[in-house]
Each structure stands twice: as structure tokens, then as C-alpha cells.
Amino acid sequence: QVQLVESGGGLVKPGGSLRLSCAASGFTFGDYYMTWIRQAPGKGLEWVSYISSSGSNIYYADSVKGRFTISRDNAKNSLYLQMNSLRAEDTAVYYCVRGSGWLDIWGQGTMVTVSS
Amino acid sequence: QSALTQPASVSGSPGQSITISCTGTSSDVGSYNLVSWYQQHPGKAPKLIIYEDNKRPSGISNRFSGSKSGNTASLTISGLQAEDEADYYCCSYADTLIWFGGGTKLTVL
Numbered sequence: 001q002v003q004l005v006e007s008g009g010g011l012v013k014p015g016g017s018l019r020l021s022c023a024a025s026g027f028t029f030g031d032y033y034m035t036w037i038r039q040a041p042g043k044g045l046e047w048v049s050y051i052s053s054s055g056s057n058i059y060y061a062d063s064v065k066g067r068f069t070i071s072r073d074n075a076k077n078s079l080y081l082q083m084n085s086l087r088a089e090d091t092a093v094y095y096c097v098r099g100s101g102w103l104d105i106w107g108q109g110t111m112v113t114v115s116s
Numbered sequence: 117q118s119a120l121t122q123p124a125s126v127s128g129s130p131g132q133s134i135t136i137s138c139t140g141t142s143s144d145v146g147s148y149n150l151v152s153w154y155q156q157h158p159g160k161a162p163k164l165i166i167y168e169d170n171k172r173p174s175g176i177s178n179r180f181s182g183s184k185s186g187n188t189a190s191l192t193i194s195g196l197q198a199e200d201e202a203d204y205y206c207c208s209y210a211d212t213l214i215w216f217g218g219g220t221k222l223t224v225l
Binding site for chain 2: 044
């Protein structure tokens with residue numbers, strides 16, 4: 001079935017780095033834009049970044065621009081989010097999501113905690 | 117530009133109808149037919165229930181409907197059921213960016 005599975009979350013100190021991965025299955029990954037959405041504990045949804053199907057177009061929220069890098073490997077059906085210079089306010093569940101205009105398939109999320 | 121505006125909470129009794137509003141601007145909600153709505157139960161990932169302002173994905177009950185007038189989109193849930201109790205988020209694409217509303221907690225009394 002259509003599925004997205006995130007991995008790579010964990011506890012990291014402020015200023016540290018983390019790389020999230022998302023494995024896609026059950027659909028032709030290379031045909032779709034992909035998006036990262038995050039949700040801080042007890043808070044609402046926040047768009048982080050999305051990438052076009054070929055990887056040629058990439059956009060970021062102002063809150064992560066210059067610190068986070070989205071990428072994809074269509075041969076491996078995988079989406080990535082490299083997160084550098086992490087801050088306490090980056091603490092959240094990070095969701096890998098199919099689409100950009102609308103977000104139709106969501107992963108289960110991976111928790112990122114930034115704390116000393 | 118900032119997040120879309122939703123009421124923090126709404127409530128209704130089983131069988132009733134409720135409407136959740138989502139107010140944006142002429143740069144987002146009012147410019148694109150790309151408002152979507154998501155339902156999120158506690159501890160679960162969000163689920164798409166409306167896309168392109170008023171379309172339902174396969175498998176979504178026709179009790180859920182979307183509409184839009186100017187810069188305000190709305191989600192209506194008719195025939196409220198206990199399982200509809202959840203958080204609801206609107207979302208709009210806006211010139212390469214994506215904006216979410218703050219979320220609305222629906223309580224079924």
C-alpha cells in the first residue's frame with residue numbers, strides 16, 4: 001500500500017545537526033512533489049520545505065532557510081531533510097508528506113528534540 | 117504574510133452541522149483554488165479531507181464539504197458523529213509557499 005516511513009529523529013544539542021530520511025513505497029515516487037511538515041508539541045502544523053518531482057525546484061519556510069536542506073533520491077524512493085544549526089524551537093514531530101498544493105499521504109512522523 | 121486564521125474551538129451535538137472558517141488574504145486563499153483541510157486525531161498524523169477548495173478524496177465521507185468566498189474558506193461537517201471530534205487545519209498554497217491555519221478543536225458534545 002502507499003506508505004511513507006520517516007526515520008532519523010532523536011535528541012540533539014542546540015547548534016547540532018540531524019538528517020531525517022523518508023522511505024516511500026506503493027507509488028511512483030519520482031512523479032510527486034514531496035514536502036516536510038512539522039508540529040511542535042501541543043502546537044499546530046507548520047510547513048518546512050518542499051521539493052519538486054525532479055528535485056530542480058526547492059522552497060523553504062523563512063524559519064528554516066539557510067539551516068535546513070531538502071533533497072531526494074528518486075532511484076532510492078527516498079526524501080531527506082538535513083537540519084543544521086538546530087535550535088530549541090525546531091523541536092517537533094517532522095512529517096514526510098506527498099504533494100505540495102495539497103498533502104494527501106502522510107508518514108507517521110519522527111520526533112526531533114533539541115535540548116542541552 | 118502570516119498563518120491563516122481559524123477559530124480555536126467549535127462544538128456541536130451529534131447529528132448537528134458545524135462550520136469552521138479559515139480566513140486568509142487575496143495573496144493566498146483568495147488567489148488560488150488550493151485550499152485544503154486536514155483532520156488530526158490525538159497522537160495521529162493529519163489526514164486530508166478536502167482539497168482544491170471543495171473536493172473530497174476517495175474514501176472521505178460526504179458529510180465533509182468545503183467552500184470558499186473571497187479570502188475565506190469554510191469546512192462544514194454535517195450529521196456530526198463522535199468520531200469527528202478532532203483538530204482541523206486549513207492550508208493554502210500561496211506563490212511557492214504553504215500556509216496553515218492555527219487549527220480548530222472540534223468537540224462533539
